Amino acid sequence: MKAPRGTQDILPGTSEKWQYVESALIELCKKYNYREIRTPVFEHTELFQRGVGDTTDIVQKEMYTFEDRGGRSLTLRPEGTASVVRSFVEHKVFGQPMQPTKLFYIGPMFRYERPQQGRMRQFYQFGIEALGSADPAIDAEVMALAMASYQELGLKSLKLVINSLGDSESRKQHREALIKHFDPHREELCEDCQVRLDKNPLRVLDCKKDREHPAMKTAPSVLDYLNEESKEYFEQVKSYLDAMEIPYVVDKNLVRGLDYYNHTAFEIMSDAEGFGAITTLSGGGRYNGLVEDMGGPETPGIGFALSIERLLMALEAEGIELPVNEGIDCYFVALGDQAEKEAVRLTYQLRKAGVQVDKDYLGRKIKSQFKSADRLEAKYVIVLGENELEAGQANVKSMETGEQQEVSLADLVTYLKNKLAGGK
Template identity: 65%
Template sequence: MIQVPRGTADVLPGEIELWQYIENAARDICRRYNYAEIRTPVFEHTELFQRGVGETTDIVEKEMYTFTDRGDRSLTLRPEGTASTVRSYVENKMFGLANQPVKLYYIGQMFRYERPQAGRMRQFTQFGVEAIGSHDPAIDAETIALAMRLYEELGLKNLHVELNSLGDAESRQAHRDALVKHFTPHIAEFCADCQSRLARNPLRILDCKKDAGNELMKTAPVILDYLNEESSTYFEKVKQHLDNLGIAYNVNPNLVRGLDYYTHTAFEIMEHGIGAVSTICGGGRYNGLVEQVGGNDMPGIGFAMSIERVLLALKTQGIELPIQQGVECFVIGMGDEAESKAFQLLDQLRAGGLSADKDFMGRKMKAQLKAADRLQAKAVVIIGEDELARKAAMVKNMASGEQQEVPFDALIAHVQKICGK
């Protein structure tokens, strides 16, 4: 028997409704914040992620699904959504749109080759937002607020924001020089990856999981000590906006995120009690990314969250989403002519905006009523020879048990009323 590849999973009926609920909630909150949906290809030229995400990141070095196509081009299944969105922004000249900044969101599959665990799969679904074109620190706070509001409306509790600033290019360079000076005398104690990153990108050493317990990690220079006046002022304004919105946060100078494109604001939203996977959202500002993928020097900020981790957090906190399953109406026809009419009425009920179904297995009346119960039908429409002769149907309200004969031409309105439409 052929099974799904490791790190992937089928999302079946009964579970997919939870995904749809979360995705619909994300779309609704983006509508309220004036973010428009964008859909980019599932695979891109490998160079996009090498330049955008960063060649020294774990994602690029170890986790990408890269292949050569029949035209001898190197392509990669997208490991994250920001680089693709920014590429589309540049390619489609969105910087010329009248409404600025350009505010976009996406919901789609991403792919990373890593060890599968709860809430972390090799194929996963990511919801993310990107706001490109504004230097205003208020939009940094807006993206954080959008994520927090979505979580709150889903019912999640025990959340907090971890916040840091990675500064501008000047601040980052000063911090980089300090990191090189700090790690160089003892770099032989670190893993091969850290040794190779010392010269290329020492900030990535702080993100290493293998050497996380090394004493030098604890005493490493922190970026907040190297922020210039402009970067420090910017960070203070972001914090002030969050304070004004009533969003609590913890300044964490060790938060660096796993992608190279971040500048200034970096943040993660943490959920207590989710187990080993505690980060359920991450994002930040990326003022140099648009230029790195071939555009003009434009600022941007965004975040991404895995739907799988949201579901895990909901499960951990015992939160049940108000999912409507089954159908609103079940139609039963007894006898060949009544069965034919039932099929016709079924189509009319669906055209009237009702979810409806009937038996297609040739079962008896009792078995069909049980099927209606399993489908949680609010109304059952029954047509026999007598009803057919009177051009009417017997309609049972499953909540009250009340039965009433209803003419065919009034059937849709009657069932809609039972179903609260």
């Protein structure tokens, strides 16, 4: 039996890196006052059809959809925003006094894609959503948090790319210009783009098959169709990024792969050598109108999501080692049945006192037990044999200095806690 294609087992030795990264992201969210939300792994299929959009590759080709025994169509979540907005509306979070609502999530998502490095069919996303503010300053805050998500872990080869998709009026004019531009080339485009051209021509710009078509290079830019309000909004967003001294590049061709985006759109890319052909680390943008589509009141929103897998790839590409293999505090070496029983008791007492401790469970000889302590990088080894038991003492050895000390069993917990805290 093997794991399904596009999934992976995250084993000890690697899982610690995941834990470290996730803990760092959670601590970062606390600084920005974002609080955690946990949503179901599967939702009603309609949620993603309405929230993500019928014209997206995600809805058309990549969702894991099934019927339950009651005949209801359910889908494993392919992204996090739609679920967060659904929860925001269902629980009337918009009515709470503290606004905007600032949330983050970490969890598995599912898309039926061709598996490749950094792109799995079950993958893990960290994302944030800020709901309830149309202030350009919060757009800049979200991008600052996105950049900090990488910088706090030591990444340096980063590039923030931004664009404006404009408001509904600007997008309507741009849509008409795109249709006019691409219509003469309709038959030259892939089947998907021929459909997109009528339903959502902005998606044509995001096509992977037709990206080298000459018409793509001359397609009208949305920036040329921004009305004064949208232009001013975008200028304010850039001014806030400038104030925080966060470098960015404006890319007029940047569009996001989901239908709900408007105004600010952005991606963070890795410039690290050897990172791979697909350089995008994360992306996000503003989605005013999505809450209303979910049955809620008019509520602006903005967010982003990053792949934990691609974050770990970027760390590896830049040669950044996470401080995760720090060993354990103590290892118990016990010899003889009575000493073994006392070691079990003392191990339990040490753990209750907050000491990280392990012991042998295979009845190995003393030399093999010391080897286990070495492999676990134990700071101290506690040796308890029949002689030590009779004397009511244990031998405590520092693995760093080789120093040994006879310690009363009654004082063992206090002694080790003191040593581990840096005492003499």
